[in-house]
Amino acid sequence: MAQTPKNIAIIGSGLVGSLLAIYLRKKGHSVTVFDRRPDIRTIKFSGRSINLAMSNRGWRSLEQVGLEAKIKEIAIPLDKRAMHVNDKPVYFQKYGKEGEAIWSISRGILNKRMIDLAEEEGTEFRFNEKVWDIDLPTARLYTGESEKGEWKEYQYDLVFGCDGAFSRVRHKMQRQSRFDYSQDFIDVGYKELTIPANEDGTHKLDKNSFHIWPRGQFMLIAMPNVDGSFTCTLFLPFEGKVSFESIATEDDARAFFKEYFPNVQKDIENLTKDFFNNPTSAMVTMKCYPWTYWNKVALVGDSAHAIVPFYGQGMNAGFEDIYRLDKLMESHGDDWDTIFSTYQKERKPNADAIAELSYRNFVEMSSKTADPKFLLQKKIEKHFAAKHPEKWVPVYSRVTFSERPYAEALAIGDQQEKIMKEVMLMPLIEEKWDSQEVEDKILELLGEE
Secondary structure: OOOOOOEEEEEOOOHHHHHHHHHHHHOOOEEEEEEOOOOHHHOOOOOOOOOEEEOHHHHHHHHOOOOHHHHHOOOEEEOEEEEOOOOOOOEEEEOOOOOOOEEEEOHHHHHHHHHHHHHHOOOEEEEOOEEEEEEOOOOEEEEEOOOOOOEEEEEOOEEEEOOOOOOHHHHHHOOOOOOEEEEEEOOEEEEEEEEOOOOOOOOOOOOOEEEEEEOOOOEEEEEEOOOOOEEEEEEEEOOOOOOOOOOOOHHHHHHHHHHHOHHHHHHHHHHHHHHHHOOOEOOEEEEEEOOEEOOOEEEOOHHHHOOOOOOOOHHHHHHHHHHHHHHHHHHHOOOHHHHHHHHHHHHHHHHHHHHHHHHHHHHHHHOHHHOHHHHHHHHHHHHHHHHOOOOOOOHHHHHHOOOOOHHHHHHHHHHHHHHHHHHHOOOOHHHHOOOHHHHHHHHHHHHHO
16 A cells, blocks of 8 residues: 655664665655764774674565665575584584575674665665654654754654664653563673684684584674674673673783683684773663554664564564564555554564563573583474474574564474473483484374463
8 A cells, every 4th residue: 555755754873774764765755864873884883793693584674675685795694503612522503494594794784785775765864963852742853962952853754763772762752651661681791802814814613603602601602704704792791700890901811712712712812802992782671662652653673672682683673673564554554553553562572572582592502502401402303393394393493584473483482392391301311312202202292282
């Protein structure tokens, strides 16, 4: 259904704001994007990035506006995890079925490309322009140099808040009666590090793997870049015996990398330099509701549902918000009341589900991936799924390699975990994990669900 062109403002020029601008321009709307920061195409990207893992939901959202091929040019497919456990050779865990992969993309490179593409569609970007206030009922914005200084007023038909976990737009919405809001920080922070390319530009580690060094309370991950380097992220408690607080000098950092990550010895000086050059960042889960105000204002992406990064779904979930909004625009035309109310009711349960799954995946990645019992359970699940693909799709595949609702993946995953708890209690399970008896037991338990 066609829409009457509107004058629309988007607050935030990140990945979600840029993609939303492209969707809205293709619908014929006039779009202005405001960002309090400088244009990232003109500055060095700060060391606060975790490489993005684009999966099915993200690709579907890009494909809808013809961008999938352009973005794949700057991405590398990863079809497996590479597990680096001390005193053992590196071993690999395939993610899904043959041909299924997540794609590693540098956040900075992708964001620059998305802004370029949005400008090509006719979007106007206003960088270094700080939005201090928004009048929700009228969709008026107020910008200025400082909160106490002189402000400029802009009038729009609609405003979308895509300004992240600490959104200025949401901050104004929070002052409404009956607005629910919560934020939960985890006790673990992260720091970006780099493993540079070999002298000939090749990768030092397997380039088609997501590399994980699980160490219980902390871990290191590495994802490849197209220039041969790896963006690494160290997840470490803020305080405690092994923590950011306990690494105060370069000698401390060298000793830490040497003890816990011996196979990155060759890059220890580079990692040590990055450790002190790059900031330590916190991670938050943010939930709120409602996401919209009348037919005037809507929150999209992290401003509505920030999550910890351990499922690689933050960007994918934000892109899926846009895809679903687009479908509602096609169905309901100019009825923005219905578009906004349906959008928030449909997306909120899924946002809560991926928040829960993301937190659980942190526990799995940092400690369970090195646990023999956990590995055996995953082996049994994979064996059963290969024989009965219609009866058992692992929760990771439901989240990453499908477009089914996150809430469905969480519910089915909980059922599967209940079944596997019983299976793992079977006598001599280590010896008969691939037997007919175990297969029959799972089939029987599935019948009970």
